Amino acid sequence: MKMIAQIRHLVLVLVLAGFATPGAFAEDAAPQRTKAGIIQEIDLAQSSLIVSGMQYDVAFDAKVEIRGSYGAFSMLATGMQIQFTYLVHSESRRTIIEIKQIPDNFTIEQV
Numbered sequence: 001m002k003m004i005a006q007i008r009h010l011v012l013v014l015v016l017a018g019f020a021t022p023g024a025f026a027e028d029a030a031p032q033r034t035k036a037g038i039i040q041e042i043d044l045a046q047s048s049l050i051v052s053g054m055q056y057d058v059a060f061d062a063k064v065e066i067r068g069s070y071g072a073f074s075m076l077a078t079g080m081q082i083q084f085t086y087l088v089h090s091e092s093r094r095t096i097i098e099i100k101q102i103p104d105n106f107t108i109e110q111v
Contacts, residue, residue, distance in 0.1 A: 030087040036108045039080045057095045065100040
């Protein structure tokens with residue numbers, strides 16, 4: 001227990017001294033990116049999507065918005081245009097954390 005308190009103190013000192021940012025100590029400090037694309041495949045069992053030819057995992061707590069309202073991963077459909085935010089863990093591992101359906105009367109280029 002004392003060791004944990006010492007580590008927390010060290011982190012606080014580094015942050016206050018300007019040598020680190022609070023986010024640098026996050027468990028997963030992967031960069032975020034936002035893109036738009038068309039859902040080509042959905043794998044509910046693996047919680048993953050293929051969007052415009054790229055495979056993405058979908059976080060269990062990903063925020064999903066369909067037609068401007070709260071939605072769920074299971075409500076997504078192939079062919080749907082979406083804007084999504086994801087974390088880049090590596091070149092081959094990306095995790096979507098937010099999905100918004102693009103309205104039918106818009107094209108991806110208009111987003």
